[in-house]
Amino acid sequence: MKYQVMYDKGTRLRVRSGQWAFTKEEGYGLASLLLENDFIHEVYTSHRNGSILIYYDDVENKNKIFKILNSITLDDLFEAEPTQLQVSKEITDDFLLKLAKMFGRRIFGRIFYPAPLKVFLTFMHASKFLWEGFDSLTSFRVDVALLDGAAVAGALWMGDYGPATSMMFLLSISEALEDYTVQKAKSTLKDSLALNIDTVWLVEDDGTERQCPAIDVQKGDKVKIHMGDVIPVDGKVVDGDGMVNEASMTGEPLAVHKRPGKTVHAGTVIEEGNIIVEVYSINKETRLNKIVDLIENSEELKADAQSQAERLADSIVPYSFLATAVTYLLTGNATRALSVLMVDFSCAIKLTTPLSIISAMREASDNRxxxxxxxxxxxxxxxxxxxxxxxxxxxNASPKVVHVFPMTKRYTREDILRMAACIEEHFAHSIATAIVKHAEEEGIKHEEDHSEVEYIVAHGIATTYDDKRVVIGSRHFLFDDEGIRINKTQEKKIKKEVQEHSVVYMAIDGKLEGLICIDDPxxxxxxxxxxxxxxxxxxxxxxxxxxxxxxxxxxxxxxxxxxxxxxxxxxxxxxxxxxxxxxxxxxxxxxxxxxxxxxxxxxxxxxxxxxxxxxxxxxxxxxxxSDDLHDLVTLRKLSTGMFDKINTNYRRIVAVNGTLLVLGALGIITPTTSSFVHNLSTMLFGALSTKSVLGDDYNNEIEVKAIEVADAE
The missing domain is CATH 3.40.50.1000 (HAD superfamily/HAD-like)
Incomplete structure (x- = not known):
């Protein structure tokens, strides 16, 4: 690959290969190729100028990056899907480019366009607002679009082209800002629901299994899904038996029994058993992705505060018209009336509330x-x-075995631990891991000497060991579900020995034989x-x-x-x-x-x-x-801070626009000033709505508190 180094400082490197070096999709593939190296953690590409921006771990790895770039040929390029980080950056870059074009056109036009052309372009630009206002009027909707259209029409009617142009320019910026935040929100939501499954177990025609990339799965393939796994495809069960939780799909918390012939969907989870699924749909064709598309266009995930703000914004519009009419009737001055009409409480309310919510969600993402x-x-x-x-x-979900008690003379302490470890090693549960690990630490070896193990979710395990039925699990499982008998001597020993511990009970052939005490600090x-x-x-x-x-x-x-x-x-x-x-x-x-x-x-x-x-x-x-409970506190401060920001915005909007309304009605300010200050304040409130709730020093405070907690311990 031929390229030119454009920026090289610290652990950030940008190179440029030229406009036609690769397509947009090939750029994504190039990024994924570079990200296969552990020391590279972020890559962004631009097909417009062939730019590649690379973030890496250590400056000592710089030469490795140059070697990789030098070795890339045309044959190495392939098309791929963008990562969430790439999508997010592209949304931001497109917004900034759009903003730059809007400011560039306005500055160039004010300096170089002759007056007649400026008037013509003003009417051309106004047609959009006038049409939207007319549509609201003919549909009998008294909303923000009608108010904006009326304000633009009033300014044009009076020949105040400057105020009309400024208002439309600022309204366009507000619309671009709102579109940007909506796209960012959708992108974040899509990422949160994405499956992010890299590999699956593919079942061949001869019954053998092999691991393969999820992206290589085709319709008609057979995929094996194990207990606890997320199902990666839509398909039909062709072998096996399992309980599938479809809460992410249906909202129903109870697992559904799936046997051969039943349909399963991507994004659901198999709680018990193992199943083999014949693939019907993959990637964007799955029901999960269709639901994501539906969510993008629905109101279900919108906060109540945002919905209320939108209703409030539209409800204020009639009062703006009323204030304009009253001003004209009392003063007979169309200029004063237009100054009042230029003031729009609803525009700022409708913009700042969703911005505050989206900003809080983005800040939550930044805080893991x-x-x-x-x-x-x-x-x-x-x-x-x-x-x-x-x-x-x-x-910490890292329990440890603290005691092992045999309950009869038939089995020793070592026997109980050996059998428990032999049976529990088949499961990844933290308590099972603790038992197996403890047996290893004591040098107790065990052999496979039992039949297939049956795992009963949240209760325990049942199997046949040395031709005897063995059950291991909770007190409820053994004594209530399995009907294991317990005598007074054993009950007394349990009360004496296992106080303040979690206990795993073991019964053999219907009799309680052992206790394993677990501590999970x-x-x-x-x-x-x-x-x-x-x-x-x-x-x-x-x-x-x-x-x-x-x-x-x-x-x-x-x-x-x-x-x-x-x-x-x-x-x-x-x-x-x-x-x-x-x-x-x-x-x-x-x-x-x-x-x-x-x-x-x-x-x-x-x-x-x-x-x-x-x-x-x-x-x-x-x-x-992250694995830190302090995040629950951070989330509470962030969410309550979001509400404080929304309420502060309301007070500021009322104060500024109320003042403008009074000054306009008294004739102290002109429509131009009223429009300029109103729209400028709306943009300012919008910018303030994106400000961090927690502040830059919050993470430092958390780190200090963590040190204090550790010292206290």
Missing amino acids: MMVKGGKFLEKYATADTIVFDKTGTLT VRDEAKYVIEELKELGIENVIMLTGDSESAAKSSAKTLGITQYRSQVLPEDKSRIVEELKAEGKTVIMVGDGINDSPALAAADVSVSMKHSSDIAREVADISLL
Whole structure:
């Protein structure tokens, strides 16, 4: 590849290959080719001038980049889809280019165009506003379009071409700004719902499986999906049996049984079992992508504050006409009346509110939080109750085995641990991992000596070991579901030995044979985060856990939580959330596991943690992309700050435009001044609406607080 270095400083490099070096789609392919190198983390291309902008990790890697660029040939170019970062940058670049053209044309026209041409172009530009106003009038709509059309018509009728031109110019900028924010919002939403699946397991005709890139999957191929995975395609089940959670598609939190002949959709998650799916639709043809397109054009994800602002904006318009009419009747002065007509409260209200919401969503993204719609940010700001699932949310999800107790003389402590590790190694659950790891640390080796293991979601495991039925799991699973018997001596030992621990029970042939005590210490920052959330207006903090009463009580005491529920089943979690909502509370649910998905779906607004299961991330309205509970506090400050900004905008808009209205009616200012100040203030309020809520120093404050928490521990 031939290129010229245009910028080279630090870890940022820009080269240019010329206008016809590659097409737009080939530029995306070139970017993906460069991003295959670990030390390159961002690449942006421009087909207009063949520019390639590269961000990399270390200046020592610069020569490696030049070697890669030098080795690229025409045969290496291929067409590809843009990444989210590339799409976002292109939207911003197109907006800035459009803005530059608008200012360039205006400056050039004012300097070089003769007066007759300026008047002609003014009428040409005005035709758009006049037509939109006429359309509203004939449709009996008294809205912002009618007000803008009337103001432009009034200025032209009086021969005030300067005010008319200025007003139309500023209105055009406002429209461009609004289009830009809408496109950015849609782009963010699309990315939050994207599957982002790189590889799939393809089943060959001879039954063998091989891993292949998801982009290579074709219609008619057969794909195997394992338990806990997101389904990447639309298709028909041809083999296997499973329970599929379709909450992301239907909103229904309960899993649906899928057997051969049944249809599954991309974006849903298989909770139990394994299935083989024959592919019907891929990529943009899937039902999920059709839903994304529908969401882009719907009002469902719009915040109530934005909808209210739009209704308020249109409701103010009749009063603007009334004020104009009254001014003319009282003064008989058309100039004063036009000065009043130039003042439009609704324009600023309609612009600044969505800008404030979109800006807050973008700031959330910058702080490693993905919000799927403005209404969820709004609900988070007004919530008075937060419900935490304990494991993986308030804890680090890195449990450790602290005790192993045999309950009879038939099996030793080593026997219990050996059998448990042998059975649990088939599952990636954190408790199963802890048991297997503990057996390894003690040098206890185990062999496959059991039949197929049956996993019962959120309850436990059942299998046949050495020709005996073995069940491992929660107290509820063993004693209530399996009917395992327990004598008074064993009950007394349990109460004595396992206080303040989570317990995994093991029964063999219907008899309780062992206990494995697990500790999962709470996160260092959890207590301080809960205190801060209370200070920020969340009145009720509730912890839900499947732990025993004693273990739950100990954790709650450590965290400073007064409300908790122990030995909670998955179906109980969603029921508890529904009960809280029935009491009139606005509920945030924070969880991370497969068994949290019903409760996440039931809450007013739900939050998933970084290492959440696929299904939790799909169901959740907000996803945390870092593993820090402080993000919950950040999100609360961000969402409440968004409302403060909206209310501040309202006060400023009323103050400025109210003053202009009075000054215009008194004849103190001309229509030109009224229009200029009004439109300039609207743009200023719009710019202020994009200002950060948290401020540049917020992350530094978080880091200081994290150090303080660590020191306190």
